Amino acid sequence: MAETSLFLHDHRLDKDETGAICAKIEELTGQTVTQAIFKKRKNTFDAGSLLYVMASDEEFKEWLKHVRHIDVRIVILPYEENRLCKEAYAIPSDMEDAIKLAEGDSAHLMAHQVLCNDKVIIGCASAGHSGWISGKGFKALFRSVMESLFSLRLFPLQIVTAKEKEVSTASLLVESGAEAVMQIKRPYFFKASDNQCRRIASVIYAPQSILGALKLRFFLAKRKMNPSETLPAGIGTIKSEKITLKTGNSKPLHLTVDGTHSEAKEIVFETIESNAKIVTGWKGCASGEEKESLRTQNLPIDGDLISFFTRRTLPLVPIASEESFAELFMKLRNSARMSASYLLLLIVSVLMASTGLFQNSSPTIIGAMILAPLMAPIVAFAMGAVRFDETLMQRSIKTIFLSILIALAASALYAWWLPFAHVTDQMSMRTHPTLLDLAVAVFAGIAAAYGYSNSKVGESLAGVAIAVALVPPLCVSGIGIGWGSWPVFSNAFLLFLANIVGIIVASGAMFYILGYASSRYASAAFFIKLLMVAVIAVPLYLSTRTLVAEEQIYSRFADFHKIRLSSNTVVDVKLSGITHDTEGVYARFSVVTPRELNVTEREQITSALQSRLGKNIGMILTYRYRY
Numbered sequence: 001m002a003e004t005s006l007f008l009h010d011h012r013l014d015k016d017e018t019g020a021i022c023a024k025i026e027e028l029t030g031q032t033v034t035q036a037i038f039k040k041r042k043n044t045f046d047a048g049s050l051l052y053v054m055a056s057d058e059e060f061k062e063w064l065k066h067v068r069h070i071d072v073r074i075v076i077l078p079y080e081e082n083r084l085c086k087e088a089y090a091i092p093s094d095m096e097d098a099i100k101l102a103e104g105d106s107a108h109l110m111a112h113q114v115l116c117n118d119k120v121i122i123g124c125a126s127a128g129h130s131g132w133i134s135g136k137g138f139k140a141l142f143r144s145v146m147e148s149l150f151s152l153r154l155f156p157l158q159i160v161t162a163k164e165k166e167v168s169t170a171s172l173l174v175e176s177g178a179e180a181v182m183q184i185k186r187p188y189f190f191k192a193s194d195n196q197c198r199r200i201a202s203v204i205y206a207p208q209s210i211l212g213a214l215k216l217r218f219f220l221a222k223r224k225m226n227p228s229e230t231l232p233a234g235i236g237t238i239k240s241e242k243i244t245l246k247t248g249n250s251k252p253l254h255l256t257v258d259g260t261h262s263e264a265k266e267i268v269f270e271t272i273e274s275n276a277k278i279v280t281g282w283k284g285c286a287s288g289e290e291k292e293s294l295r296t297q298n299l300p301i302d303g304d305l306i307s308f309f310t311r312r313t314l315p316l317v318p319i320a321s322e323e324s325f326a327e328l329f330m331k332l333r334n335s336a337r338m339s340a341s342y343l344l345l346l347i348v349s350v351l352m353a354s355t356g357l358f359q360n361s362s363p364t365i366i367g368a369m370i371l372a373p374l375m376a377p378i379v380a381f382a383m384g385a386v387r388f389d390e391t392l393m394q395r396s397i398k399t400i401f402l403s404i405l406i407a408l409a410a411s412a413l414y415a416w417w418l419p420f421a422h423v424t425d426q427m428s429m430r431t432h433p434t435l436l437d438l439a440v441a442v443f444a445g446i447a448a449a450y451g452y453s454n455s456k457v458g459e460s461l462a463g464v465a466i467a468v469a470l471v472p473p474l475c476v477s478g479i480g481i482g483w484g485s486w487p488v489f490s491n492a493f494l495l496f497l498a499n500i501v502g503i504i505v506a507s508g509a510m511f512y513i514l515g516y517a518s519s520r521y522a523s524a525a526f527f528i529k530l531l532m533v534a535v536i537a538v539p540l541y542l543s544t545r546t547l548v549a550e551e552q553i554y555s556r557f558a559d560f561h562k563i564r565l566s567s568n569t570v571v572d573v574k575l576s577g578i579t580h581d582t583e584g585v586y587a588r589f590s591v592v593t594p595r596e597l598n599v600t601e602r603e604q605i606t607s608a609l610q611s612r613l614g615k616n617i618g619m620i621l622t623y624r625y626r627y
Helices: 015-029 057-067 083-088 095-101 137-150 179-185 210-222 303-310 326-335 340-359 362-371 375-387 390-417 435-453 462-468 471-483 486-513 522-556 599-613
Strands: 005-009 033-037 049-054 072-076 108-116 124-128 155-161 166-171 173-178 200-205 235-240 242-247 253-257 260-264 266-280 293-295 562-564 570-581 584-593 618-625
Touching (some): 057 072, 155 200, 155 303, 166 303, 235 242, 326 435, 340 390, 375 390, 375 486, 435 486, 471 486, 522 599
Parallel strands (some): 049 072
Antiparallel strands (some): 155 166, 570 584
16 A cells, blocks of 8 residues: 555653554554654645544644645544544544554545534534533433423524425524434434435434423433434434524524534534545445435424423423314313213213112112213313313303203202102212312312323223212202202202312313423413312311311220219210211210119210210210110
């Protein structure tokens, strides 16, 4: 091979070390190699020269622009000061392997240079919030997690390719570099390709929520990932021979190029031909046309979304575009209509539930719960609230309101017609609502929203309908109207309202978490639901206090079972229940005696129970004799 071989080395290396390296090159290549200090040689080389270079990354970058017009081959030798070169060009860490790289037939020659705003880059450049993914280890991960929680905000971005394709989006960070370099740095975002000669490759990071940012950050922390056919949420990639990034506002972009920081309003990445060819360890590079590739389906491209994300910090959960999820919205809109089949199921379920309440029959009531169609318009209203869809909300409210009137009227007429006027246990269970009932409704609302949004689960969740029990308390309210009993009506209707509010709030929150919330009104919808919970929680809290007071009474008598009278007679005492009526609260006791007691002995029993029971609580004593 009739080419001149030179070994250009850093001036900080001593003569013995450079001499040993030069001897190793000559031994492996069989060529005579001349040594020279790197800084003293700029572009004084003969065409066809083979240059072995051991220099720092910064010096090498500056030197490349001086030799790009000279026909030379450059072999980079591993050195502690050229970490970027080794990573970017896939240079072996072993000196002997690096020297042999130039001698192998499979060596790839990089015949172009990558520029960022007319400056050579070796590795990659990042525009935006680069600190979010920088650093290794737990400390760096923890820092980025904390930033994700409080300060991340996307910036408006316009991307233009070499073929004048334009993409307007919002981004947190853009990483760009030679395609082969990015294939090494982010292999899980790029499909394997032999055509890596001249294209620039960019990764656009655009997480659309704090949860999305955390998920993406942990994804990057794994590092050992295989390339995927689909990109993760919030990730887009572009490949082109030229990529221009323009900020959509007056603020310049933070630019980091091979570790050097600056700012710019417009950033241009491009490749230019270079006669000086760098020997790399890249795997293949086919010749021919290199097509542009744009994978931007996971980026916010909708104008409203771009405006939303660039004006505030990231929301906690994903926000959906106005055009998304049309199938689900159509399903809910249909559910909100008062159709003939809906009306028939409603009346049948109300009459069936009312019959079960009078029968004191749980199976009958459960059957009515499953038949009742009331859940559908309530869930539809919850979706309308998170989307601020006025048409859906109005239609849902109309259906819910008419359903309530029909159910109350049907159950009231049924109670008025039947010759029964006593409160059964099944009725009584629905006249003492508490915060626990609201909690049940919340869980049911979560399940219902998930069922509607997930076609594999389906919206016909019988367990949800049974758990939340919308129709039975509504029927008890109607029975209270038929009897003219305000306490029965009001208490049961409070339970029904608690169920409705719980479902609306919980299913709305679930839709919000699943990404169905409107980008325009997400915050307003959230506060409206909080207000609804606060309003319904006040009477439920008062009712819950009653339940807690009852529990305290039961605890006082948990170990109190016998009373010894002055006559040495021992009687058995059991707290059998607690009753509420318009006159107050009464504790019901069952007293078992061995004989009939006189007035004095009965007064002793009453006094003992009252002292343990406390004031303001009445007693109902039932005496039984043990013979």
